[in-house]
Amino acid sequence: MPVKSPDSRTSAWLVMAMLAIVAFPAGVTLHMVRVPAVFQIVGENPTPYGYTWSLLLFVVPIVVIGGWFLPSEEVRIPKRAFWRTIGILVPIGCGLDFFFAHKFFVFTNSAATLGIAAPALGGTVPSEEYVFYFTGFLAVLLIYIWLSEYWLSAYNVPDFANEARRASRLLKFHLESLLVAVLLIGVAFLYKKMRSPFPEGFPGYFTVLVLGGLAPSMSFFPIARRFINWRAFSLTIFMILLISMFWEATLAVPYGWWGYQKRAMMGLFIGAWSGLPIEAVAVWIAVSYGAVIIYETVKIWQASGKGARHAFLGDRSEPASRIQ
Template sequence: MRKSSPSPRASFWLVLAMFGMLAVPAAITLHTVRASSQNPTPHGYTVSLLLFILPIAVIAFWFIPQEGIQVSKKAFGWTIALLFPLGALLDFFFAQYFFYFPNVRATLGIKAPALGGGVPVEEYLFYLTGFLAVLLLYIWLDEYWLAAYSIPNDDENRISFVRLLEFHPQSVVLGIFLILAAILYKKNYGGPGFPGYFTFLVLGALLPSYMFLPTARPVINWRAVSLVMFMIVLISLLWEVTLALPYGWWNFRDEQMIGIRVTAWSQLPLEEVFVWVTVTYATVIVYEILKRWKSSGRKLINALMGR
């Protein structure tokens, strides 16, 4: 049964709450900046995690319970369990090649395990809270704010399918094209090295698309996806362009980037403009596939392979 639309009064207060859950952590994070100091952002990276943590708390403990939204806990848990290791993998194996962290005083100073000497513990929290924020925001938009465009859990279009695992060749072609284009640009214009970071992002972000897009596409609330992308990219640009790069919380190794940097955005690599777009895309596909499986009542192997 379709949920009733929120009243104009409720909608007004919800808009203010949505603004507040972004503005408050942004203000707290910006307040860490000390203009005339040898340590201009003490624990700035640590505090900035509120940009994800506060929206997580507001959505999980206020928005969703208040509206009685029934979250598929199994689909939610499996999505995070599958995708967070991708971010952890990036840091553990590849941080030494892709990133460096010049401003130690912007963190707690605690090193988390990673090849090549470790990374700030904030890095792992960054990816965990990032995936949680993306997924919770999508769920709330899909189930309530943009529920008119959602496919209900008991809808025939969600329950009925032959199998979930369905190859999408266009995604493979797109992935190959993007990687080859990046390699060619790097070779001719981007300086020495290999676009390893971009290659990792393409492979990781498009893997769910390669395998599941045809069966995920009919049940995805694309309007909700677009709003999630807008909000997450807005947060990301505030985070990186205004704070992280200018104050040395993290930066990127030129030899592993394509070689295109946005000068007006503190030399932000082009890859970072799109990273959270791809994260949102992959997260939503995985979540909706898991929801289809759970809604069908079939065993996982049967749902995937159609046996």
């Protein structure tokens, strides 16, 4: 007898529960490392062009999924929605580096890059940084689309176009997302002041991540929730976290490809991972969550056949949608 699938509200909570199932025991175990091992680098240039070559961690999935998996299975994706989403997300990611790199990050190992400096407020960043954000968003979306439209397509909304046309308006305030954002920022602020070895200042990077990840949720979650393939999203976020943790904890931070200004962090550092701040884990959760909500919202808009103003703000002459 087939098992009834949970509704979209329950599915969203299940994804968070799955993350907690992994995060809680991992956090407790890592906390038990009271005396972290000392990482000693031998040689002046242990990772020549390491950061540059490591971009393959995003480039290869992009090429394989976009150039092979999707075309070979004749999976049709909404290209306009995809590229419009990329057009929204990439400037936001690059803007993080341009405006905040001098406040949040450090780049101490120039030999791990091509040595081409890119402009940023208050200085420069390696050109690889902007490629990193561009390919990162591409990878997140393509992994989600491949899982949603092929591997786990049975869990999509059956008649997407008809359901999209039924949505009265896409822009709907979600109070719960705002409350979660306030709670997370408040907890980070208290932790920094009470437990951090660097209590001065404000947890700026964590705040930017929370607002960046939850701003789309505050604006579009009531409608997007119905259309998100939550099984595809859960697998996407675990795949991206796996890539990210391998990248940051074992390569980037230990070898100085990039690092974090500790005074701008909330102060929760993972000693077993070369002092990696918790923000480095949170960033890809925020990115994946925000990216999927924006993509599904843009896809609903495109499928509805409505103009942007009508789709996002609604038409008062129409009855309210039943989609919640």
